[in-house]
Amino acid sequence: MILKGKVYKLGDDISTDHIIPGRWFHLRSNLPELAKHVLEDVAPDFASTVKPGDFLVAGKNFGLGSSREHAPLVIKMAGISAIVVESAARIFFRNAINLGVPVLMCDTSRIMHGEELEIDLAGGVIDSPARPGERITFGRIPEVMLRILDEGGLVPYISKYGDFKL
């Protein structure tokens, strides 16, 4: 599958407290309200500028910190179709996959804010029509996670198989 979208670019060490600050703890059972605050302390225009299908691109250790699944959830609710980062914190990575949001790891230094990208999920490559020939390859997602992603997340996966399958 080829995903097409525009890049919203962030830097290194974006924590779960950046993605959805703890001061909005009381909104966790009111997801539409919670989602309005996505990334507001580091990227106040994120929620208003991102369009469905866009990509969130960042540097190293994206999503470090808390286990709050609300972090990838509000990013998904903003319309982001894939997260492309230098590296991701373990719990965030697993949470995003469980929600059916691919997290791709590669060198993101050349990707620019606002540029259009084409991501070939199965092929493992990212192309930028503006920079032909500058193809970026991303690391393989483990097989078990690919199957969860294929089903659209862990809930549909378990509904289909009834159990974990290796």
Add this chain to the structure above:
Amino acid sequence: MGKTLSEKILTSKSGGEARAGDIVIVQVDLAFVQDGTGPLAVRVFESSGFQQVANPNGTALFLDHAAPSPARELSNDHILLRNFARRTGVRLYEVGDGVCHQLVAESLAGPGEVIVGADSHTVTAGGLAAFATGMGSTDIAMAMALGKTWLRVPETFRIEVSGTFQRSVAAKDLILYLIGLIGADGATYKALEFGGETVDRMAMPDRLTIANMAIEAGAKVGLFPSDETTRQYLGTMGREDKYLQLAADPGAVYERTVGIDASTLEPQVSCPHTVDNTATAAQLKGTRVQQAFIGTCTNGRVEDMAIAAAILKGRKRHPDTRLIIAPASRDALQKAIAAGHIQVLLEAGAILDPAGCAACVGIHQGVLGDGEACISTANRNFHGRMGNPDSYIYLASPATAAASAITGEITDPREFL
């Protein structure tokens, strides 16, 4: 070929050979959520059509982050969790019982168990040689429903500690130093395994402090071997029957070994806004703090209250510095009262918060004002963590936090004790 602690536990719980890099399905001994992650887990559990949990005795809900609740929405989340506990027969720990990780250590965890919790500091139980790791609400909902989960067996960093700590230097300084050394993503996806003569002599509260912060280096688990100290701790908590002696095999393969000489360490502080941004307390002399916070799953045990009380005895907090104390559990609070520590701290001008997460998560009981700085014994100093993006968090040991409360600026505790 010998096995690491992770490989040993996951081999036992998966019923097959588990080696670093393998993906295994493991039986879960304990799955838990707290009030910030529990409501989503319950909704996922129920909307997936599950009605009963696989193992009610091995499932727990903790009301600790918003405790007591400061808002109607959170009170309603608590009702949702209480109703779920009533329906399914799982364990529920009420407001005021304490922080989930401290309660897991005190009353649930045992060596060799697999523990998954919807909270990143689930790693704390690694101090008791449990393979304990944090996950999100959906993963925990499925672990509750199925009694199992999948895991990638991590590669291991061996942290070999030798030497004796200097006066007023302790476990917190060691783990802050280690994170400063390897970086906040230095051990991402890896297991940290602690060993060496200093670890062999280390008391359980110190092991829990260190294991608690394994996640701050990105690690999946922070494991200690189990030994006589573990057996005695379990005995004190009334469950010696859970004891199992566990250690890595002599020929275990480590991706990296880091040696630390504890005798060379000075009191450490993590500066805003990442945990690996470390300095010594002495280097930060002159940094004003408007709040000192002693508590949390990292350093809210009775032993931590004892250290703070020893420094603050007969002294007063600085008039411009609030001193907030939050024991990590009801047991820690009661023991600190019985030992006289709480009285000493109150006489020094402290505010006593209920047992729970208190000011750590930025919800209540100590939210910082604009431009304010806090010296905290917690585990995380991220931008905005304590409820205000225009504030600054410095992480340190209870000794350093107590000394800083007296002077109103970051202070090396060796000046007092």
